[in-house]
Amino acid sequence: xxxxxxxxxxxxxxxxxxxxxxxxxxxxxxxxxxxxxxxxxxxxxxxxxxxxxxxxxxxxxxxxxxxxxxxxxxxxxxxxxxxxxxxxxxxxxxxxxxxxxxxxxxxxxxxxxxxxxxxxxxxxxxxxxxxxxxxxxxxxxxxxxxxxxxxxxxxxxxxxxxxxxxxxxxxxxxxxxxxxxxxxxxxx
Amino acid sequence: xxxxxxxxxxxxxxxxxxxxxxxxxxxxxxxxxxxxxxxxxxxxxxxxxxxxxxxxxxxxxxxxxxxxxxxxxxxxxxxxxxxxxxx
Numbered sequence: 001x002x003x004x005x006x007x008x009x010x011x012x013x014x015x016x017x018x019x020x021x022x023x024x025x026x027x028x029x030x031x032x033x034x035x036x037x038x039x040x041x042x043x044x045x046x047x048x049x050x051x052x053x054x055x056x057x058x059x060x061x062x063x064x065x066x067x068x069x070x071x072x073x074x075x076x077x078x079x080x081x082x083x084x085x086x087x088x089x090x091x092x093x094x095x096x097x098x099x100x101x102x103x104x105x106x107x108x109x110x111x112x113x114x115x116x117x118x119x120x121x122x123x124x125x126x127x128x129x130x131x132x133x134x135x136x137x138x139x140x141x142x143x144x145x146x147x148x149x150x151x152x153x154x155x156x157x158x159x160x161x162x163x164x165x166x167x168x169x170x171x172x173x174x175x176x177x178x179x180x181x182x183x184x185x186x187x188x
Numbered sequence: 189x190x191x192x193x194x195x196x197x198x199x200x201x202x203x204x205x206x207x208x209x210x211x212x213x214x215x216x217x218x219x220x221x222x223x224x225x226x227x228x229x230x231x232x233x234x235x236x237x238x239x240x241x242x243x244x245x246x247x248x249x250x251x252x253x254x255x256x257x258x259x260x261x262x263x264x265x266x267x268x269x270x271x272x273x274x275x
Contacts, residue, residue: 021264028256042249049244049251050235053216056258060226067256070222070231078218078233101224104263 028054032067035088035116035126041081050080061104064114064128065090069156076160084118085160086125087152091115091145093133098141100148115145119153122146 032054040050052074054067068088075082092099092112102112111133116126124146133141216232223229239245244253258264 021258025256025258029254032256033252033254036252036254040250040252042252045236045250046248047239047245048236049239049253050233051237052252052254053232053234054254054256055230055232056256056262056264057228057230058226059258059263062224062227063229066222066224066227066229067231069224070220070229071233073220073222074216074218074231074233076218077220078216078235080218080233080236103225 028064028067031064031126031128032071035068036071036075036086038123038125039082039084039086039118040075041083044081050075059104061102061107062090062114064088065101065116068114068116068126069152073156073160077163084120085153085156086116086118087149087156088114088116088126089145089148089152091141091148093137093141098144100145113141113145115142115149117146117149119150 032052036052042050052071054071056063056067065088068086072082072086076085089100090102090107090112091114092102092106092110094106094110099106099110102110106112111129111131113127113129113131113133115124115128117124127142216234218233219230221228221230236250239251244251
């Protein structure tokens with residue numbers, strides 16, 4: 001059940017593309033919700049809600065992949081229990097070459113897709129393609145996108161580890177034993 | 189924003205910009221900023237928390253709500269002409 005609330009002050013100033021923009025935002029909301037439904041351990045939080053607000057500051061293609069990666073890190077930051085750290089990447093095919101992480105112009109120029117996978121199990125929770133790609137070429141693009149997702153997973157992992165270790169250090173300055181215990185916990 | 193711990197002769201200073209050190213009542217529980225090249229997106233997570241309206245409550249699991257907004261001048265359709273008010 002996706003509840004999309006729009007800020008009327010923003011949309012009231014638009015004359016053109018009003019409904020297509022609104023529809024696109026609703027679609028992104030629904031895609032992100034269905035992407036994270038199997039990843040968040042919702043069974044641990046009965047009768048609760050998890051609200052995710054995504055703000056697009058700048059866009060040059062790859063909005064969905066960036067939104068999903070940001071949502072993963074924000075969920076980790078909030079301490080929401082998940083089965084894995086979901087990462088997403090966009091990929092496209094330009095004649096024979098597979099391209100990763102497309103810009104806006106590249107997206108307009110070639111068939112492309114966005115994949116979101118749980119790196120540990122390799123399970124895919126989102127595969128979004130809004131253009132036409134021949135089925136014989138699909139597998140190659142998909143495989144390379146999954147490989148690229150592993151690279152992003154490393155970046156996400158190191159960002160979270162750096163953040164957690166600085167928090168741990170800040171909280172346990174005068175307690176060397178608890179600092180060591182916390183470091184041991186983190187290394188597991 | 190800096191936080192110092194310990195006595196004056198044995199202290200360390202850490203920079204913390206997060207909801208734990210700035211607990212505004214409506215602050216999100218988790219935030220993240222990710223940039224892929226020129227595409228920049230922030231995500232804010234509130235929760236898990238009690239459902240705001242009884243209708244949305246699911247008895248055995250959490251309800252997930254997602255809202256996506258585009259800031260003006262983000263380069264999408266929202267950045268195009270702002271009508272008569274901007275002459």
